[in-house]
Amino acid sequence: MNRIEAVNDFVVKFANVNGSGSSSANELFAKAILQMGVPVSPRNIFPSNIQGLPTWYEVRVSEAGYLGRRGGVDLMVAMNPQTWDADVAEIEPGGYLFHDNTRPLPASKFRHDIHVIGMPLTELCNAAYADPRQRQLFKNIAYVGALSVLLQIDPSVFDTLFAQQYKGKEKLLDANLLALRLGIDYARTHLTQPLGLRVQRSDRVGRQIFVDGNSAAALGCVYGGATVAAWYPITPSSSVAEAFQRYCARFRIDPASGQHNYAIVQAEDEIASIGMVVGAGWNGARAFTATSGPGVSLMTEFIGLAYFAEIPATIINVQRGGPSTGMPTRTQQADILSCAYASHGDTRHVLLFPEDPHECFEHAATALDLADRLQTPVFVMTDLDIGMNQRLCQPFAWDPARDYDRGKVMSAAQLEAGADFGRYKDVDGDGIPWRTLPGTHPSLGSYFTRGTTRDAYARYSERGPDYVANVQRLLKKFATAAELVPAPVQRPAAQSTPLGVIYFGSTSPAMHEALDVLGEAGIHLDALRLRAFPFSTAVADFLAEHEQVFVVEQNRDAQMHSLLVNELALDPARLVRVLHYDGTPITARFITDAITRRLQLGTPPRQPQAKDHHHGECTA
């Protein structure tokens, strides 16, 4: 029988029952491989449920540092009888199945082209632990122990990890060590080892950090000077606010007085959340909310007000599958248009597209600056894939000289010196007006903020010319924004090519891998990673320089493609859509396949048969 042989390059998937305590054990497994210096990229695939439904944890091990989802499974740890058949079917031919064989299963439950490793986990844990909860819990740690032997993970890495995790909790440490040893000892004496899959020490991890994007975005808000956070719980964004709370408790409490240099309100809904952010922004505090698509839908009236009344607001949108309740625990990039044009009337909003937790941190802090500078809502468009999964990325960076850009706020002294204050007057030619904060000066600079039209001095006006002048200035301001937002990142092909590809956000690692694979196959594409909307001239130039440009995105309706065509007045025929939208993260295999087929056939295939069977399409 064929046997998959791979060192530092394979996929392990754990099939568990939600609420069984598997997630910390699975994370321990991923961290153990990182300790070996080998890059891994784990993904939680979980249901909208607290207990009982199936959940998976997929760990991609990649010496090359490919952190996108690969597709396919080389080793399945099948711990959930509910999903057994589908889990077993997913294993690549020649791959491995690890399972609890306490209760024997009929031969019909297995495949002939895979290697089966059985271990009586239930029996072993029942013998070792008296408490039913512990019996269940430590099964997970025991299989991590066994796997470490099978994959040749150095046992000493667990000493380091446990020492970190259970510092000061020695009782827990002992119980976990016992379970780990249980698995290690059993595997050493009873299981054939090693497998064809092996982990070998490497130096490819280096200084990189391992963190989830939601925590990173929250930390970015702390560094970026946010003082007011208002939010409403919604998957997959809740952990942004929770992490903000945690970091504030650590960094924002004055040690002498105990006073909090922040205020966090869990609001009654997303409408109130954005209302509080708008109120705080109006009054000069940096404020943000974190939400997901359904929340943005509710916020749109306020977003229109903030656009029109010109009030800073930062919105972290951790996107999930829509529309409606959609797929709350699955990932998509499907809020591009609803955020870019949120609200009735003519509006346009600034969007940032972080590719990983490193950029979630960076973009959150940048968004707070941009919101103040531009006096408008700014969205950080992250998603579930980078938001809720831990990802290996570059360490967070902060220039000690960096100060906050508070934008054009007129002081009492400026007013006193005779500045002609017109709240909606374009003084500097960039479309950005000056503002005053409430309570600044006893007799100068007060104005009435409203969502209705007004003249340059904030006086109520329904005169056509006043309205037109104002909304034209808003367009000018948006053009200013295009050169202030993070610039796109370009990756030229190894040789000159008429082909280009545009991608953004969490597609990044899969795209990088696909570009390598395509390059090896002689298909060369210049790549441009969008980091923001509005599009800068660099984006227009890139499109002009290439005959055909693929636009890779994770939604059904090619929303970024539409935005590019609409905003840059492009001929849509020059853009080819590569769309992935089944709720799983896009893979390099999918992208490679879609682009290859398109180039080979010259005509759009109806349904590319990607190996991992994800629904998607590639059409011009």
Added chain:
Amino acid sequence: MTYLAKPCLHHPSLATNKVGYTRRDYEGKVSTLCAGCGHDSISAAIVQACWELDIEPYRVAKLSGIGCSSKTPDYFLGAAHGFNTVHGRMPSVLTGANLANRELLYLGISGDGDSASIGLGQFAHAMRRGVRMVYIVENNGVYGLTKGQFSATADNGSKSKKGVVNHENPVDLVSMALQLGASYVARGFSGDKAQLVPLIKGAMGHAGAAFLDIISPCVAFNNHAGSTRSYDYVREHNEAVNRLDVITPRHPIAVDYAPGEVVEVIQHDGHALRLRKLHDGYDPTDRLAAMNHVQTHQARGEIVTGLLYVDAEASDLHEALQTSHMPLNTLGRDELCPGADALARINAGLGCQGS
């Protein structure tokens, strides 16, 4: 008269208050509401209250929603910043503004459509949260700006100008505010300025969420026979539980009352609320009794007015959140950014190799 500009020159003999402002300095733009609108009387009462309390106009932030009532912040305290937000959502914007700068006085102006219908949720949650503010609902039982539809505070059985009888039960914002934890709850009548001004002054000195339901007849659409929010009906059915005097150290009022007739409450700002009882046994510091009294008398078709409840020990959202005494909007990088060294430690903690 909306087409006449206000004169800019003030009579030199106009009295100034302790902070050097005349009453005219508390005015705003000329009202564009209908002649005789109750809302204009409320604006005048706000002007009077602020002047008497020596509040500097620019230290007030005026926020409102959408509707006739929500237009009024433009008509008083012209030197203060104002924000006419979106329909029913003033409470959240006010909450955020208040969090940003705890030093200003937050005045929320809303109407019965704005607060009892589209904004009922935000009204309720702002009260629950104990946001320090003066929340005024100018309550006329009708949608004025869209020309006469019933609002959610219209009484069941009351009749619209077009003769339609309302068959839905009213939302009573006073009862809700009491239940939800507002710590200063009053009801006034725009036609009784002597009662109204002290109620507003008491609210402005209150340390927590103050709510005032002010019955304010709509002369255009709800001032006819069959309405329970007309001037005539409210005058006939007004059941005041007490008369309030706000005693400031600068304006002592030396009036002797018989024992048992007066309740005095000292608020955090040092002002005394002196309440002359008009109703036997009414205790404005007893929340449950207040709820009971309001419900009982409303069931009889009476409109209970006065200072219905006050908690002199009230606290607010900032106290609960232990927010910095310095307004959050004044904090800069030094107070807010943990710095590069702290980030290096965070990175080390998230690193993957070694310990």
